Amino acid sequence: MKQLYIDFDGVILDTITYPYEYVEKKLGLEINPENMSKFYSELDWKDFLKKVPVINDSIDCIQKIIESNLFEVSILTHVTTLEEAIEKIKYIRKYFDDITIIPVPRKISKTKMVHTEGSILIDDYAGNLKEWTEAGGIGVRFSPKLSSKGYPVIDRLDQILELEFV
Ligand SMILES: [Mg+2]
Incomplete structure (x- = not known):
């Protein structure tokens, strides 16, 4: 079975839209790593994860991918704080009792963890896909607008089952 790592933010849940809007429009700050890290580190993640929408049936899609037996599925997610890691793990655990979840410190490349x-x-x-492919991995871009940026692109996670290299 091939190893398949799935990102969390902007792939499983839309944890992106609201924070970016809040930081830019409400706080009037520039979107940059420092400002976003500050926002994410002060966030009530437990409450936040209850409110943000699932993207394009991602939870059902992950279940389908697991059932295909084509991939060993893990969740690989950047985190700013321990609280963020804890709440993401609890969130995933509500749906999957036997899956690998790897929180990655924000300042470390995902390629350094697995x-x-x-x-x-x-x-x-x-940016993550660039590092990943440079490290010998296969990068697939998730984009609801199907913007590829030079990578194979999907807008629903179960489309991975139909990509040619599978
Ligand atoms: Mg992401």
């Missing part, structure tokens, strides 16, 4: 060679990463952030 074996990348030949492994697939589905991520909405092209």
Whole structure:
């Protein structure tokens, strides 16, 4: 079975739209890593994760991918704080009792946490995919607008089952 790593923010849940709008419009701050890290570190993650929408049936899609037996599925997610990691783990655990979840400190590349060679990463952030492919992995971009940025692109997670290299 191929290793398949799935990003959380902007792929499973839309944890992106509201924070970016809040920081930019309400706080009037620039969207940059410092401002976003500050926002995420002060956030009530437990409450936040209850309110944000699931993206394009991602939970059902992950179930379908697991049932296909084509992939060993793990969740690979950047976190700013321990609280964020804890609440993301609890969220995923509500739906999947036997899945690997790997929180990655924000300042560390996802490629430094797992074996990348030949492994697939589905991520909405092209920067992560660039690092991933440079480290010998296979990058698949998740984009609800199907903007590829040079990578194979999907807008629903179960489309991974139809990509040619699978
Ligand atoms: Mg993401």
